[in-house]
Amino acid sequence: xxxxxxxxxxxxxxxxxxxxxxxxxxxxxxxxxxxxxxxxxxxxxxxxxxxxxxxxxxxxxxxxxxxxxxxxxxxxxxxxxxxxxxxxxxxxxxxxxxxxxxxxxxxxxxxxxxxxxxxxxxxxxxxxxxxxxxxxxxxxxxxxxxxxxxxxxxxxxxxxxxxxxxxxxxxxxxxxxxxxxxxxxxxxxxxxxxxxxxxxxxxxxxxxxxxxxxxxxxxxxxxxxxxxxxxxxxxxxxxxxxxxxxxxxxxxxxxxxxxxxxxxxxxxxxxxxxxxxxxxxxxxxxxxxxxxxxxxxxxxxxxxxxxxxx
Ligand SMILES: [Fe+2]
Ligand SMILES: [Fe+2]
Numbered sequence: 001x002x003x004x005x006x007x008x009x010x011x012x013x014x015x016x017x018x019x020x021x022x023x024x025x026x027x028x029x030x031x032x033x034x035x036x037x038x039x040x041x042x043x044x045x046x047x048x049x050x051x052x053x054x055x056x057x058x059x060x061x062x063x064x065x066x067x068x069x070x071x072x073x074x075x076x077x078x079x080x081x082x083x084x085x086x087x088x089x090x091x092x093x094x095x096x097x098x099x100x101x102x103x104x105x106x107x108x109x110x111x112x113x114x115x116x117x118x119x120x121x122x123x124x125x126x127x128x129x130x131x132x133x134x135x136x137x138x139x140x141x142x143x144x145x146x147x148x149x150x151x152x153x154x155x156x157x158x159x160x161x162x163x164x165x166x167x168x169x170x171x172x173x174x175x176x177x178x179x180x181x182x183x184x185x186x187x188x189x190x191x192x193x194x195x196x197x198x199x200x201x202x203x204x205x206x207x208x209x210x211x212x213x214x215x216x217x218x219x220x221x222x223x224x225x226x227x228x229x230x231x232x233x234x235x236x237x238x239x240x241x242x243x244x245x246x247x248x249x250x251x252x253x254x255x256x257x258x259x260x261x262x263x264x265x266x267x268x269x270x271x272x273x274x275x276x277x278x279x280x281x282x283x284x285x286x287x288x289x290x291x292x293x294x295x296x297x298x299x300x301x302x303x304x305x306x307x308x309x310x
Contacts, residue, residue: 007036065100125175133215156168
């Protein structure tokens with residue numbers, strides 16, 4: 001099927017707009033073509049008003065914005081205008097998006113018919129379940145104990161509430177099950193673009209500066225989704241290590257902007273809007289899993305890339 005528009009499918013994440021310098025980046029984000037879509041892959045900000053500001057601005061500019069929550073949007077902070085927690089907070093953000101015309105994981109999966117299409121866009125909210133455990137541990141309790149001992153503990157532990165689920169991992173398992181059923185029902189003839197704040201496979205977390213942090217970065221329950229389904233690309237954020245990697249022949253794009261102290265330190269920044277479709281050309285497929293982005297690789301080597309959530 002030929003493309004029906006000249007638009008491209010673009011993506012960004014981890015814009016963390018409470019930082020004024022990141023807010024300036026967002027203010028400068030514009031589509032290159034009138035039909036460009038934008039995937040906003042979580043960690044827009046912590047406060048409801050910040051999320052609203054960014055999504056309203058982007059929804060006014062791009063032909064379509066698709067949002068998935070990061071962990072930061074799900075924080076409940078005393079200074080926020082809403083005290084909602086957990087699922088209720090997520091639903092409030094989904095309602096905000098509906099009012100702005102922004103698509104979310106709660107909508108039917110939209111069909112991309114622009115350049116590089118057709119493809120089904122699958123925004124997902126899956127969270128994490130502490131199964132990306134540090135070496136030498138075999139339970140969530142042991143993994144968490146190792147993190148506390150190392151002094152590397154995600155802020156989610158104190159401000160991301162799972163209500164009404166007993167735990168964040170219970171919430172994660174419910175989201176995975178719900179999403180898996182929807183994916184199973186998708187026709188296989190149109191390839192999927194899977195969009196989730198957290199990487200679907202563990203491999204991208206192997207280069208974290210603090211490996212113990214991986215337990216807050218995804219779930220083993222999605223380890224085969226990129227091969228189980230007909231997947232054109234997987235788009236994620238959260239790690240603040242923007243790069244392209246390939247697993248089992250499937251392209252994974254981390255599209256994070258990250259914190260100012262991170263992106264300022266990187267010798268060569270990737271564009272803050274990463275093209276997902278059409279697939280960028282002139283970029284040879286490397287061995288599976290090899291980092292493709294030299295600026296990210298350099299930052300990792302120098303220890304500048306962060307995995308801390310602050
Ligand atoms: Fe982030
Ligand atoms: Fe995150």
